[in-house]
Amino acid sequence: MLERLPFFRRTLPYQMFDRQRFGLEANSAKILERIYHKGQALAWDGQQLLGDLVEQHGVPDLDRDRKLALGRLFAVIMWGELAAWKVSAALAEELDAFEAKMAATSQAHDEARHFYVMHDYLTLLDAMPDRLDRGAETLLSEVIGADHLAKKLLGMQLMVEPIALSLFHVVRRLNIEPVLTGLMPYYERDEARHVALGIKYLPAMLKTMTTRERIELYAFQLRLVTCEMWSSFGMMRDLKTLGVDPRMMANVGRAKQLSALEMLLRELNVDSDLPLQVLDRYGLALLEATIPEGGPLRQRLRRVAQVALRGATVTEAGIEFTH
Numbered sequence: 002m003l004e005r006l007p008f009f010r011r012t013l014p015y016q017m018f019d020r021q022r023f024g025l026e027a028n029s030a031k032i033l034e035r036i037y038h039k040g041q042a043l044a045w046d047g048q049q050l051l052g053d054l055v056e057q058h059g060v061p062d063l064d065r066d067r068k069l070a071l072g073r074l075f076a077v078i079m080w081g082e083l084a085a086w087k088v089s090a091a092l093a094e095e096l097d098a099f100e101a102k103m104a105a106t107s108q109a110h111d112e113a114r115h116f117y118v119m120h121d122y123l124t125l126l127d128a129m130p131d132r133l134d135r136g137a138e139t140l141l142s143e144v145i146g147a148d149h150l151a152k153k154l155l156g157m158q159l160m161v162e163p164i165a166l167s168l169f170h171v172v173r174r175l176n177i178e179p180v181l182t183g184l185m186p187y188y189e190r191d192e193a194r195h196v197a198l199g200i201k202y203l204p205a206m207l208k209t210m211t212t213r214e215r216i217e218l219y220a221f222q223l224r225l226v227t228c229e230m231w232s233s234f235g236m237m238r239d240l241k242t243l244g245v246d247p248r249m250m251a252n253v254g255r256a257k258q259l260s261a262l263e264m265l266l267r268e269l270n271v272d273s274d275l276p277l278q279v280l281d282r283y284g285l286a287l288l289e290a291t292i293p294e295g296g297p298l299r300q301r302l303r304r305v306a307q308v309a310l311r312g313a314t315v316t317e318a319g320i321e322f323t324h
């Protein structure tokens with residue numbers, strides 16, 4: 002019912018203002034509506050901004066190795082923006098709740114801007130790769146091709162966007178290339194609003210889902226964690242070339258993802274953090290397997306088992322193991 006309705010059932014949604022019908026709390030509805038108006042007030046002119054930054058810092062340029070590495074990493078962002086554009090446009094069309102439709106429409110507008118600005122930037126840098134690494138390609142295809150809107154919403158807003166936010170944060174802090182550094186705060190500000198759509202609307206969506214659909218959603222989430230770790234494995238070499246510690250990057254991403262998922266559980270009034278713990282331990286074990294801290298293979302495998310069994314605490318600086 003949340004995915005595509007048959008064509009003949011499409012009609013004017015006279016009930017779209019009845020938020021209770023969609024399981025939407027008054028407070029959440031207000032926040033969703035504000036996402037649209039904030040999006041309009043804070044919309045920036047991508048062509049103007051990129052032009053101003055080039056005028057200020059010159060046409061972006063780097064030595065060959067760093068240029069190729071930055072190109073490959075930000076091509077993942079560029080295609081990720083297209084995926085986010087497609088997902089938010091699907092949400093804008095399919096969601097009937099008025100406030101959620103408004104928020105998704107505003108997001109689609111933002112994502113279109115993120116996409117073309119990144120495309121123009123990578124073209125200026127002359128660093129546009131033909132295609133993405135298999136891991137990242139699989140991750141984005143999983144989200145675009147998901148068979149349920151809840152999967153798209155969870156996958157994009159709460160699993161992929163926090164990772165993109167981490168990359169923006171790290172790249173801005175390291176000031177790898179000044180034009181890109183100048184663009185990042187604008188992207189970061191918009192993306193933070195998009196995470197809010199997931200947190201505020203997913204609980205309403207979950208209320209209308211069957212147990213089977215919820216279990217499928219959880220399984221989908223585990224699959225995404227696997228794809229994410231696989232794609233970070235592919236990005237490791239490029240991060241290193243740019244002077245970013247891949248483990249630090251993966252940890253910042255996980256911390257952001259976990260805090261988004263924690264907020265979601267709070268919205269759902271779930272006291273137990275067991276689902277998060279399972280997901281987190283699974284992600285950590287994969288992290289140990291794909292981006293190990295080093296040491297002989299046996300030691301690394303022992304660490305995988307240790308993390309899976311005991312869990313660990315995530316901090317921005319790294320992982321603290323709980324023994």
Ligand SMILES: [Fe+2]
Pocket residue numbers: 082085111112115192
């Ligand atoms: Fe975006």
Ligand SMILES: [Fe+2]
Pocket residue numbers: 085112162191192195
């Ligand atoms: Fe976004």
